[in-house]
Amino acid sequence: MEAVFFYVFGTLAVISALLTVTRRDAVASAFWLIFCFLSVAALFALLSAHFMAILQILLYAGAIMVFFLFVIMFLGKSQDRVKTSDWRVVALGVLSLIGATVVLTRLVGSTHAPFPAVADSYGGIEAVSEVLLTKYLFAFELTGLLLTAAVIGAVYLARREAPGSRGAKAPVVRGLTSQAATSTASSSAVQHEDVPHA
Amino acid sequence: MNAYIPILLVVSIAVVFTLLFVVLSRVLGPSHRTPGKLTAYECGIPSRGTTNLKFYVRFYVVALLFLLFDLETVFLVPWAVSFRSFVERGMGGQMFVAMLVFFGLLVVGLIYEWRKGALEWE
Amino acid sequence: MTWSDASLIAPILWVTLGGVAVLMTDAFWRRAGTGHLTAVSVVFLTIAAIYAARSDASGSAFAGALAADSFSAFFNLTFIVVALITLALGSSYFADEEQPLVEFFPLVMFATVGMMVMAAATDMITIFLGLETMSISLYVLAALQRRSILSMEAGFKYLILGAFSSAFLLYGMALLYGSTGSTHLPTMATAIQGVGFDRDLLFWMGWGFLLVGLGFKIAMVPFHMWTPDVYDGSPAPVAGFMAAGVKAASFAAMLRVVWTGLPALGDMWIDMLVVFAVVTMTAGNLIALAQSNLKRMLAYSAIAHAGYLLVGIVATTPSMTDPAARGILFYLMVYALMNLGAFALITLVSSREGEKVDLAGFAGLARRHPVISACVTVFMLSLAGIPPTAGFWGKVYVFEAAVRDGHTVLAVIALLNSAVAMFYYLRVVVLMYMREPEDEAYTGLDPQVGAAMVVLAVALLWIGLFPGPMAELARQGVSALAGSF
Numbered sequence: 001m002e003a004v005f006f007y008v009f010g011t012l013a014v015i016s017a018l019l020t021v022t023r024r025d026a027v028a029s030a031f032w033l034i035f036c037f038l039s040v041a042a043l044f045a046l047l048s049a050h051f052m053a054i055l056q057i058l059l060y061a062g063a064i065m066v067f068f069l070f071v072i073m074f075l076g077k078s079q080d081r082v083k084t085s086d087w088r089v090v091a092l093g094v095l096s097l098i099g100a101t102v103v104l105t106r107l108v109g110s111t112h113a114p115f116p117a118v119a120d121s122y123g124g125i126e127a128v129s130e131v132l133l134t135k136y137l138f139a140f141e142l143t144g145l146l147l148t149a150a151v152i153g154a155v156y157l158a159r160r161e162a163p164g165s166r167g168a169k170a171p172v173v174r175g176l177t178s179q180a181a182t183s184t185a186s187s188s189a190v191q192h193e194d195v196p197h198a
Numbered sequence: 199m200n201a202y203i204p205i206l207l208v209v210s211i212a213v214v215f216t217l218l219f220v221v222l223s224r225v226l227g228p229s230h231r232t233p234g235k236l237t238a239y240e241c242g243i244p245s246r247g248t249t250n251l252k253f254y255v256r257f258y259v260v261a262l263l264f265l266l267f268d269l270e271t272v273f274l275v276p277w278a279v280s281f282r283s284f285v286e287r288g289m290g291g292q293m294f295v296a297m298l299v300f301f302g303l304l305v306v307g308l309i310y311e312w313r314k315g316a317l318e319w320e
Numbered sequence: 321m322t323w324s325d326a327s328l329i330a331p332i333l334w335v336t337l338g339g340v341a342v343l344m345t346d347a348f349w350r351r352a353g354t355g356h357l358t359a360v361s362v363v364f365l366t367i368a369a370i371y372a373a374r375s376d377a378s379g380s381a382f383a384g385a386l387a388a389d390s391f392s393a394f395f396n397l398t399f400i401v402v403a404l405i406t407l408a409l410g411s412s413y414f415a416d417e418e419q420p421l422v423e424f425f426p427l428v429m430f431a432t433v434g435m436m437v438m439a440a441a442t443d444m445i446t447i448f449l450g451l452e453t454m455s456i457s458l459y460v461l462a463a464l465q466r467r468s469i470l471s472m473e474a475g476f477k478y479l480i481l482g483a484f485s486s487a488f489l490l491y492g493m494a495l496l497y498g499s500t501g502s503t504h505l506p507t508m509a510t511a512i513q514g515v516g517f518d519r520d521l522l523f524w525m526g527w528g529f530l531l532v533g534l535g536f537k538i539a540m541v542p543f544h545m546w547t548p549d550v551y552d553g554s555p556a557p558v559a560g561f562m563a564a565g566v567k568a569a570s571f572a573a574m575l576r577v578v579w580t581g582l583p584a585l586g587d588m589w590i591d592m593l594v595v596f597a598v599v600t601m602t603a604g605n606l607i608a609l610a611q612s613n614l615k616r617m618l619a620y621s622a623i624a625h626a627g628y629l630l631v632g633i634v635a636t637t638p639s640m641t642d643p644a645a646r647g648i649l650f651y652l653m654v655y656a657l658m659n660l661g662a663f664a665l666i667t668l669v670s671s672r673e674g675e676k677v678d679l680a681g682f683a684g685l686a687r688r689h690p691v692i693s694a695c696v697t698v699f700m701l702s703l704a705g706i707p708p709t710a711g712f713w714g715k716v717y718v719f720e721a722a723v724r725d726g727h728t729v730l731a732v733i734a735l736l737n738s739a740v741a742m743f744y745y746l747r748v749v750v751l752m753y754m755r756e757p758e759d760e761a762y763t764g765l766d767p768q769v770g771a772a773m774v775v776l777a778v779a780l781l782w783i784g785l786f787p788g789p790m791a792e793l794a795r796q797g798v799s800a801l802a803g804s805f
Binding site: 103106107108134135136137138139142143145146148149150152153156157 | 336343381382383384385386423426427430431433437443445446449450452453456457459460463466475495498521522525
């Protein structure tokens with residue numbers, strides 16, 4: 001029974017992931033990604049990792065997707081459709097898929113890790129809080145600090161500047177002098193920026 | 199495994215009924231494919247320009263802050279679930295302080311946002 | 321969380337509190353300028369420094385998440401010094417009358433916390449969270465000057481590439497966990513010793529990814545591409561903080577992982593590291609030669625120095641000996657000081673002259689500011705590793721250890737590299753002393769930054785003349801790790 005559900009949700013996850021990357025409309029992609037996240041959440045639940053399943057739904061399918069959608073809306077839907085039918089991209093994808101499969105199967109087979117069998121409650125919320133609040137208490141508190149630093153950064157970077165402030169410094173554009181020996185670094189970065197439009 | 203049966207039931211009901219209504223309205227509903235019927239708004243004024251409006255950057259801040267505080271809420275859940283068990287083992291005070299520190303750091307972030315006007319729409 | 325856990329990591333807690341205090345001061349005191357915020361930060365950093373210096377307690381805190389020992393104490397002091405000097409540089413640099421960039425202060429404090437955690441961490445999860453705390457603060461710090469396209473580019477580039485490298489790091493940690501069954505470094509060490517891991521692909525891929533992740537942060541070739549653009553675009557005090565702090569913190573974490581977590585690796589990966597060391601220092605030095613922009617030159621010099629430090633790691637592996645290990649810590653501390661000095665010069669110049677940090681702009685600086693020029697000379701001599709300065713001893717300790725460990729060829733390559741590097745460091749000195757000044761160059765200089773430069777130069781000379789105490793401090797620092805296996 002469990003195996004049946006595993007294959008059902010696994011197939012759904014793979015199909016929705018494929019649809020995510022093949023849709024031409026960014027919003028449609030985002031919705032398929034939500035579907036993918038939900039399928040993965042079901043897979044976590046099948047592993048009795050309830051906390052992970054909740055996290056997957058609340059954080060990924062919820063907050064992060066809201067964020068994604070806002071960003072898509074913020075940038076505005078692109079009028080010119082993205083071209084996805086480049087055979088080189090597809091070939092690269094297939095090759096890396098095969099490579100990843102080979103490596104991952106070898107990986108799993110190669111280890112002799114000392115992992116004991118776990119109890120049924122493993123992965124449940126109580127089990128998570130049991131280690132999170134005792135063994136990994138410091139990591140837990142540090143996460144709070146990390147989030148606070150992220151909040152400061154987000155608020156600072158997205159804040160609209162008060163009118164009339166800091167008008168003295170005009171935007172500075174990179175001069176040509178410094179480019180001499182570093183053209184490789186810069187040009188690769190430029191190519192990076194070009195990818196979404198290609 | 200049996201614990202999931204109610205969830206499965208809910209999901210299947212949702213899927214079945216959604217599909218059912220979509221298919222039924224397609225099959226039974228009258229279909230007049232005239233240009234007037236195919237516009238987004240049959241009544242009122244015709245739409246002008248594109249509907250692909252760009253959103254205001256403020257939404258981005260709201261979404262980001264929602265993401266961060268959602269993450270924090272998720273961390274509250276296991277603490278709340280196990281707190282009674284910790285109290286029974288005499289670790290209640292310790293856990294209370296632990297959550298107080300975590301929460302304190304987040305409240306500091308919240309106060310900062312509020313004082314910096316990130317929560318104001320303007 | 322018990323009281324003893326908290327008292328063991330008192331310096332980290334005080335810096336955290338300092339960050340929160342600065343944040344709240346800024347939030348509730350609208351008129352607080354950079355001077356006030358600097359004062360608050362300095363108070364908390366000083367308290368933390370006192371705790372760090374006086375800490376004789378050692379042990380493991382928070383169920384093995386971090387260790388309080390002489391190693392972490394050494395790095396705590398290093399990071400606090402780095403943070404103090406960064407604040408001294410930034411307090412006037414970001415003091416705009418109309419809208420001072422007050423976010424600089426809490427973010428520097430939080431980044432310092434992340435660095436301190438990285439040096440103290442004995443669990444991979446703690447290392448990762450420390451690294452992320454540091455990095456996220458630095459992404460924002462790099463983009464602090466929102467009006468400058470360069471600064472935004474630096475922040476964005478650092479964020480994208482940094483997130484990419486963090487993913488590598490995290491995946492590596494996950495694979496290592498899968499292979500050893502633990503994220504706790506000492507437990508991993510025993511797990512590895514128990515079984516033959518040489519054919520364990522999971523382990524080696526994990527270790528490789530971990531090295532990529534950390535290699536990015538220490539600017540190891542070929543993961544160095546971000547360095548020049550990010551250093552160039554970041555505000556000068558932030559670039560100095562990055563060069564000094566991030567490198568020291570990432571090396572500290574790397575040393576913990578290598579010495580505490582994976583000592584049983586032995587010399588199986590040393591050939592790979594030798595290649596990385598040679599490529600890193602050679603590429604860094606050769607490209608630095610061609611730079612006409614001081615910030616980019618220092619960025620490539622930072623890459624070259626990462627190569628020298630990798631020589632130090634090569635020399636301490638597989639069997640860690642005190643002199644070799646001592647050399648790395650000594651080098652990291654000295655490297656932090658001399659880089660802060662060099663970036664202090666940029667702070668001085670760019671705060672008055674817009675973004676102009678062209679090398680030619682330093683022509684004739686000695687005529688107008690003899691003291692500043694003398695300080696810069698000390699920094700450049702130290703970076704080049706010329707005798708009366710501290711940089712010389714750093715190189716001596718590291719290269720000597722390499723020779724003693726049988727890596728003579730590597731040491732010779734490193735020496736040749738140092739000779740090449742001398743050219744571009746001394747070019748700055750020559751420009752300052754031998755050329756005529758431009759017409760209206762550097763009329764007024766900021767006294768606070770100048771004072772910081774004098775302090776740094778004196779410290780470097782002092783350590784150069786009397787390297788004993790600092791070397792002893794470094795020796796004590798590594799003794800904690802030497803005892804762990």
